[in-house]
Amino acid sequence: MRGHVVCGVTEGPEGFAAVTGDGTWTGLDIDFCRAVATAALGSSGAVQYRVVTAASRYQALAAGEVDLLPRANGRTLSRDVELGVRFTDTLFHNGQGFLIRRGYAVTSILELSGVSICVMKDTDAARDVETYYQARKMRYQLVATEHWQEAVKAYADGACTVLTGDIALLAAERSRLVNPGEHVLMPELVSKEMLGPVVRQGDEQWFSIVRWTLAALIAAEELGITSQNVDALRASENVDVRRFLGLEADIGRSLGLAPDWSYQLVKQVGNYGEVFERTVGLKSPLALERGVNNLWMRGGLLSAGPLR
Template sequence: MQFRCLPTAALVLVALLLAPVSAASAAPGSTLDEIRARGHILCGVGEAQEGFSEASDDGQRSGLDVEFCAALAAAVFGNRDAVKFWPLSANDGFKSLQSGDIDVLARGAAWTLSRDTEFGARFTGVLFYDGQGFMTRRGNAISSVLELSGASVCALPGAMGEQGVAEFFGSQRMRYQIVTQESWDDVVKAYVAGSCTVLTGEVSLLAVARSKMSSPGDHIILPELITKEPLGPAVRQDDPQWFAVVRWTLMALIEAEELGLSSGNVDAKRAATEPEIRRFLGLEANLGQALGLPRDWAYQIVKNVGNYGEIFERTVGAKSDLKLERGLNNLWNKNKNGLMYSMPFR
């Protein structure tokens, strides 16, 4: 492109038009500006998903997705309560995100190619690794899905039920009998009645079903998954700065656990000498500046909400009714199967 004959004013205009735009320096009217002016984040969550988003009798919400939005509010405002929740059905989540009714969709939706390309959304990371698994009675002395040859399986029709069973057992050349029901409640009832050896479905659903049984401890969820259902928060495609804020809030939860920082010790750790801890807490670097956040944004997340392990345990893990093992949701350096891994804070 030739600019030699253009007047000076035109050259200046061309330079301005071609200048790169930094995501950190959001233009007026950006999502972060709107949130700050409003005074709270609008977070889309599930209507009633035990362990992920559920409301108490007084309307207070709890769960893994709810805690993530609280962490996001802490990053932006230093206050975990600066968030309002929009309970949404599976069909309404991405529509509400596209229309601008919500700032972030935290409802447990699996990250797939079509949702990441056709729905006008961008997934920022994985908050919970879910997938199709199996539950059986502890007395059956089964510890692996590879020991299920010849078993009878209670399942829903479709991809996350009967089809997944057929594909897995076929690939392993294992025999099985299928027992299907049209509704999840009826599938669970068939299992409880002894109509099958194992119950299959998404692990999060299996955990909820187990928690409601008369003797939850008599049932075990086998460790392997036969499908991938990575669940995580999504934002609109039109604001790279807000995308970065949501992504790095998730990373901060994971990084805090990697660094051994928790809601109980983070104040004491401000006196730490380790460079990575001081950098993370904003004591020797201002990593928040690139995101448009306060210098101590990561400290505020840990102080207000805790690290990823803390929120996992109290919402779906050992301290919750679901009693899920960490499994794939463990840190990469704490368990050979763990997939939780933060990108470097530097």
């Protein structure tokens, strides 16, 4: 280890990886990199960020120029086996959603028969929405544009009822509309995309560290451990809490980490819910509901294997 983690980040969309005027990086991707640095090196500041493009990021990872990509393309069989990299787990469940004006007072996509839908033409989004509507024999009209910003403008100008695209992108665009609160994301998704950390093949220990860092963020939320109460919970008699905090057993030994790595992770970065809320959730400009990114016991898809 070079004394810091080199994180390959791709700027945007808002809430995931962005750099401020003073050079500070913020976002969901950034906080995950900080979590990995905390687990591996004991300090959330032991990380450097290198900007990689969508075209170059896998090559940079395979060449050892960066240690991980916090969020790349969605996991597919071909990407997982053909690029010399390994997908660890899901940091953010993305998918195609629908943005509509609040005034329509609808609560489900199934109420949107006969609507006009703004979308980029010749994209997966266009094909997926057609498949969804045709399978349900619902009427629709596509307002297809050459470029994404043209679709956004058409929606803002009232040329269509609904704007469709990835929920992360829709949330970012909503935050830039004149009255963001007048627009709502529908609860359903018509496609899924699992976005998460990627490491290069051949280093099983590093793969495990990155995977279990993400699991620890989720497990902390499952156990009710936050950056605010983590110290008070050291007095807990709950064996799972004590094990997580490194008091009952050394869960870092098999990973080559310090006994208190997961305690430090929550102390310095927070649990998954804290990270989500401040970067892309309701405490952020994106104002995303947890939805599928909630814990399994709250109707979402997130769960963590036991840290034991």
